[in-house]
């Protein structure tokens with residue numbers, strides 16, 4: 068019984084979502100090891116080694132792993148997998164890209180986006196945009212799993228780092244090449260880990276009004292999220308989308324501004340601790356999940372809110 | 379080049395699905411069914427590549443119950459050339475779908491397979507990646523832009539921090555994200571024309587594959603409901619509640 072967690076990282080920092088995955092792996096009851104595959108990524112391996120509950124880190128530092136292409140990483144994970152009963156990764160875009168490829172090469176099912184562990188072979192995961200929770204049991208000997216970050220605590224640090232061992236890369240598959248990466252620049256907290264999220268919808272009307280939302284986010288030290296409609300309209304970049312097919316968030320405070328509350332949106336935020344909705348339509352479905360609602364025009368309410376917060 | 383597009387018949391995205399009282403399954407017997415929205419985007423992309431003179435044939439494939447034919451007709455009306463239907467009443471999980479799709483790829487030899495990134499019923503987000511693995515092909519998942527250039531697919535992918543662009547050797551697998559394109563509306567004459575297009579019927583038994591589900595659903599249940607909240611009168615009352623009642627700021 069032991070689990071391998073595939074680290075999500077950018078060759079410099081360990082993604083906090085991996086810490087939550089380590090916690091989930093620990094709940095399985097056996098040892099937890101972490102694979103860090105990348106290039107010049109020793110700092111990530113060190114961070115993983117310091118995570119509570121990790122007994123060993125496998126470091127694969129190789130040029131062919133720099134861009135962490137699934138085509139290159141999956142064969143490596145498959146080589147290592149026979150030693151483990153569970154292989155887990157965070158349900159980030161890289162985890163979602165990689166893990167089904169690993170599962171298929173192993174000839175096993177993948178259990179996507181789990182929110183709870185019932186036993187070593189039984190897991191709970193949302194389906195139908197989170198309107199239904201399915202309890203599923205795996206018949207495979209290796210369980211390949213992606214983990215929903217917001218459902219598990221983040222693993223803390225220990226003073227006793229686990230040993231780091233190196234493993235050899237599988238090499239370049241020659242199937243794919245990274246041409247370019249565009250990171251959305253942001254000074255704000257990362258959306259899926261933020262304490263406070265201000266989410267903006269189509270109600271904003273146009274991109275020029277985003278200033279208002281920025282100011283509100285500044286007053287609260289918040290991350291900015293969005294509905295699909297706001298992303299499609301070009302108000303914010305694509306990676307701000309919260310929902311069934313975007314990011315899943317569960318902050319302490321979620322403020323939805325000009326968002327109607329479609330099921331696809333609710334799927335991404337309804338586990339937030341406190342939800343506030345600002346919408347001019349009293350019938351908007353977002354009010355059915357909001358702890359506190361203000362029925363009103365956002366262009367009146369939001370400036371008042373900023374003024375009151377900055378007082 | 380030939381493009382194969384996988385389309386799944388799913389409960390329409392507007393339907394709010396609920397578990398049955400005995401928690402053995404979901405109540406969908408009378409629900410409106412549609413093509414998975416991501417698959418509509420996949421069909422649209424393939425047709426655009428054909429209209430641009432890059433592809434010469436767009437072949438659809440759907441796996442599942444007999445009514446999948448309706449879903450295929452929709453894709454044919456959008457402009458696909460022909461369709462394959464692997465008919466079965468058995469529940470197909472992503473690995474089985476990927477296995478069957480691989481068998482079809484071996485028969486059809488497309489240069490590109492386009493799938494949705496996620497079926498909105500099982501929310502698995504697996505099949506395209508699994509198919510790419512089984513074929514030993516590259517995968518351009520969560521695509522928001524696709525270009526075909528000198529034997530390669532240049533795919534811009536939506537990722538957590540922004541976007542990244544990869545070049546994939548052809549043949550390759552692509553899965554679509556929402557912003558790849560806006561699918562066209564089908565017009566009545568297209569629906570009429572689509573009736574003449576061929577849908578070839580196949581059965582899982584035609585392929586030598588084990589498609590037994592690996593995951594057994596023990597039960598389905600309703601997620602915990604949120605308590606009804608309150609409407610506050612103004613910003614001051616809101617901040618008071620957030621500070622003193624919810625204690626979140």
Ligand SMILES: Cc1cc2nc3c(=O)[nH]c(=O)nc-3n(C[C@H](O)[C@H](O)[C@H](O)COP(=O)(O)OP(=O)(O)OC[C@H]3O[C@@H](n4cnc5c(N)ncnc54)[C@H](O)[C@@H]3O)c2cc1C
Pocket residue numbers: 267268269270271293294295296297308309310311312313314324325326327328329330331332335345346347348351363364365366391415416498
């Ligand atoms: C396959 C698929 C996947 C999807 N995935 C997602 C997803 O992951 N995330 C997501 O969010 N959506 C998703 N959607 C889209 C979803 O169905 C809704 O269309 C979308 O969430 C609506 O966004 P909205 O609430 O901003 O816009 P609308 O529904 O148009 O709502 C705008 C709201 O703003 C209010 N408003 C307007 N002006 C003002 C004002 N001045 N002051 C105050 N309020 C105002 C209106 O009353 C209205 O309630 C998906 C859809 C599909 C088909």
Ligand SMILES: Nc1ncnc2c1ncn2[C@@H]1O[C@H](COP(=O)(O)O)[C@@H](O)[C@H]1O
Pocket residue numbers: 384385386387414416417420439440441442470472475492493494495496497498500501502503504505506
């Ligand atoms: N039964 C099916 N028939 C055709 N295509 C399917 C089927 N199941 C899954 N797919 C394809 O795989 C994609 C991802 O599905 P999933 O992995 O189940 O989320 C879908 O968007 C479809 O393109």
